[in-house]
Structures are given as C-alpha cells and as structure tokens.
Amino acid sequence: MSKLSMSDVVADFGAVTAAADRIAARALRTPVKQSERLNQALGCQVYLKCENLQRSGSFKFRGACNALLQLSPEQRAQGVVTVSSGNHGAALAAAGQLLGVQVTVGVANNASPVKRSNMLKHGARIIPIEPGMAAREAFLAGQQAQNAIIIPPYDHPDIIAGQGSAALQLLEEYPQLWGVVTPLGGGGLLSGSALVAEHYGAFCYGIEPELASDGKQSLIKGEIQPAMPPTSICDGLLTSLGKHTFAIIKEKVSDILVVSDAQVTAAQELVEATTGMWIEPSSATVIAALQRYPELFCDKSVGVILSGGNAALR
Template structure:
C-alpha cells in the first residue's frame, strides 16, 4: 500500500453551476479557512483491492482526519462562518456520532458552547469523544426521534442549530475532500462516496464536477437507511419512518433541500448496499489494505466490490473511507 504524492492545482470556475446552493468558490474558500487546523489525508493504493474491484483503486483515508472522520472539515468551516452573536448563543446539532465529534472539536478550539443530540444506541467511543471535547451529550431513544428532542432544547436555550449535512458551510467544508482527490489523483475517472445525509457526496460533487464533469460520481447508501435514494425517487427530500443498518454513520433520518438539489443535478447514481456487503468490504479493507474503518467508511468500497457503481474494468477509481470511529468491542462482534 502506497501513498500518492500531492500535486497542487488551481480550480477553475464553472459558471453553469453557479446557481447551486454551494459553488466551487465556496469549497475553495472553505479550504483556505480550515487548512491550518485539519489534516490533508492520504490517497492510498492497494493492489489487492484494485484486483478485487477490477479498478485502479485509490482510498481517500478520511478515517485519519481529525476526530476520525471527514466531518471535522464541514464542522470547522460552519463554526468559522458563525457570527459573534451565534457563537455567543452556543450551537446545537444532532448526530449519529461523527458530526457531533467534529462540531464538538471545532467548538472547543474556539470556546463555543456545544450540545449534541444522539440516539441512545450511539457508539460509546463517539459519545465519550464528544464529552471529551467538552460538549454536552443528550439522547433520544432512536435516531428517528433525535431531531424533535434537539429542537425542543434549541428553543428552550436559544442555541444556533448547525445542520449535520444540509448547511451550505458544512457541504463546502466536506467538498475539500474532492479538491484533494483531484490534486492527488489527477487520473481519477470515478469516485464512490459513502452517503448518509449527503453532505460529503454533495460537496465532492460540486468540487469535482465543476472542474472535471466527465468524472463519474456514485453515492453508496445502506438499504436500511435509503434517505438520499428515496428522496431522488420522490423528487424531494423525505423523512424515513425507520432505520435499520450496521452503518450508524450513514443513518440520516431525513434529507435536506440543499443536498438534494446538488445530488439530483450532479451525481451520476446512488446505489443501495446490504449490511452484509458493507461488512464484507470492511473486513477486506482491514485484511488487505491494513486500514481499520467503521462500517459507514466501507460503503464506498462495497459499491465497487459488488459492481453496483457501474464502472468499466480498469477504471481509475477512488473510494472514500469516510470514518474510522468504531468500538473495539463492537468490532470484535462484527468481525
């Protein structure tokens, strides 16, 4: 397994996409804003996984990012865009864990009060990290009821809501992953992106399609949490009645207008994966690439392993390893 050396490029504007909720200029500005605080994560190569997926595969290792996932990028960008009045009020969000960690980390760096609402089933290590950064951790019985609990708290305490994936500043921050993929892998022909609420998928789509519209972008979503794919089928964001997936990091209970508009316009396909397919990918990433990811972080590779991404043999592909926050006890049970 090797790391691909970075090559700087200057993004070019695409005026045809300037009507989207987030533009390439927003993503470039986000990178300038957050670069002093985050890691530039590696683009790794693994010959074994390339052979298994019949691609020339790169792995964008966001599990090595601050807080263990790409979420730190968008969270920090959103926090840095807040007004002094909003910072003073404090911020509140809902999360399966990774966005909460990213926002708690960002808030701690700038002395902003932060409250995170999660389901009671949230991964203990994610909850511990959120508290470790000094944020408040609150819970609802299941993910589908977290928003209502958070909204009641927000109204009672006058806090500012930072949307976990629909905030344009969040999307722009996540889009910096796409800029790095193009710079470190200029030969890239396709990108398979893990998708829950769609912030990462939308951000990468803006960053990539604005410069290289021929690159195929595919979202990889668990069939037990099909928020984005059902929203695309309905022509609008939808709310799920139930969620059942091993990939808790991809368990968004509802969609957002911003991500929906970008994904519907720019993303080539969103495919559904079974839990078994996601876990098979997780095991192979660990065994062959020697990299540990959480189930959500394996979805992009899973869509390549089962052929759902629809790539021709030999395609220069990149899969996002979106996060690596998994309890050792749960890992033992899953493996």
C-alpha cells in the same frame, strides 16, 4: 444554519475552494492511499482518501470547522447546539475545542459507545434523546425556541462546502480520476463531492445501505423521502436528505447505489486485510459498492472517500 448562526451562502465549487482555504490551518490534509492487493480484489484502481485519519476520526471535522470559523466572537461565546449519531458531534466538539466554542449535542440513547466516547473526549456536552428523525427534529426545535445557535449535521451550504474539501484535495492530486464515490446519509459529503467532481469532469456516485435507501428512493421519486427505520449497521447514514443537499444531488450526482449490510461487513474485512485500516461500516459502503457493481467500476480509476474510522475494534 439557523437564522442566528450562519450566512446563507451558496454551495458551489467556489464555496468549496473558499472553505478549503479557510480550514487549511486546522483540518488535516489526509493521505490518499493505494493497495495493490485491494486493487486486484476489486478489479479497479482505487484511490483511498483517508478521512478516517482526519481530526476526530471522520470527514465531518471539515464542515464543522468551516461552520464555526464563520461565527462572530459573540456567537462563539454563546456556544452551539447540534444533533448527531456521533461523528458530527465529535467533529463539532473538536473544532470547538480549537476555537473556544462550547458544543452541546443531542445524542440518541442507542448511539455507538465508541462514538459517544469520542464526543465526550472532545469536550461535548451530551443530552440523551430517543432514536430517529422525529426526536432529532423535536430536540432542535426546543433548542431553537431558546435561541440556541444550531449547527446542523449536513443540510447547510457551509457544511456542504467544508465536506467537499476532501474531494477537492483528492482531485487536486489525481485529476485524471474517472469518478468519485462517497457514502450517503444526509448528503453533505456527497453533495460537496459532486460539486468538485463536476468541476473536474468526473462522475460522482453516492452509496447507501439497502436498509437506509431513502436517498435512492428520493432520486427515483424526485422528492425527499423520509428516513427508514434505523436498523442498518451503518449508523452514520441513518438520516434523510436535506433540501440543500438534495438539490445538488439530483442535479449533479450520477446515481445512488445500494449495498447490503453483509456486503458492508465483508468490505470492512477486505480493507483491513489489504491496508491494515479498520474503518466503520458507514465508510465501508464505498468498498462494498465497488465489489457489488463490477460492471460499472471494472478497470476504472476511482477515488473513494473513506469517511470515518470510529468503529469498535474486534
């Protein structure tokens, strides 16, 4: 992650299986749920990997735990620093509580109150920063200048490997799936899932909001595009791809699909009506995509990663 913090392992399928073994005693093996009503509404067989039920409320705990477990005792004693819109910060703090690591998080001053509260609940020390990628990068640069141990939200092989363990569990249980669909922000979850999907011979799609479609544009142009202004309701996806994640995505992901914020809101309501679960907008993008692109998903068996449930109740 920084030169101080992590070994530069290669993110491949072997790294995912190793991460799954490493975190097995601490990360929950979340359930895979099905709803016949949801299947009928979407016109396909949907297998919901419920990472909204993971520790700290999102898949992010997997990568955070995998990262911290590979620090030395001296590094753990020093504590670690990150930036987050909420889920990575809470996940890192939750893993830090289990492992005795103090976690400091640079958090945009307009971050979701629910996610801010979740970070504090798990013991994070929060430092307010301005919204946007420029402020994130400036904060991390300042921390690194003070020799802080940086654990980035997505762009490191150890994070990618940890996030991929969700798709690994899904495909271990249902190896016949036609494909796996995940939200796309910085690409840790998507790139990790793509490594697993390739091993099982499944397709892999990333989903992002139209108002934050830099990933789609990066795929089209063949190079990483900057994040768009943070206007989408999908607050967990408002970041640009990283060099590690993009390298995997452009090689192994079938496509990146986009959905509107209105479609995301409708998808949230559909999931609640058919499963009783209230998921966050970023997580609902995958369901919105199954609705928007029936020509692609109709009659298929599709695994979807419900990435998180940290959303304000209505």
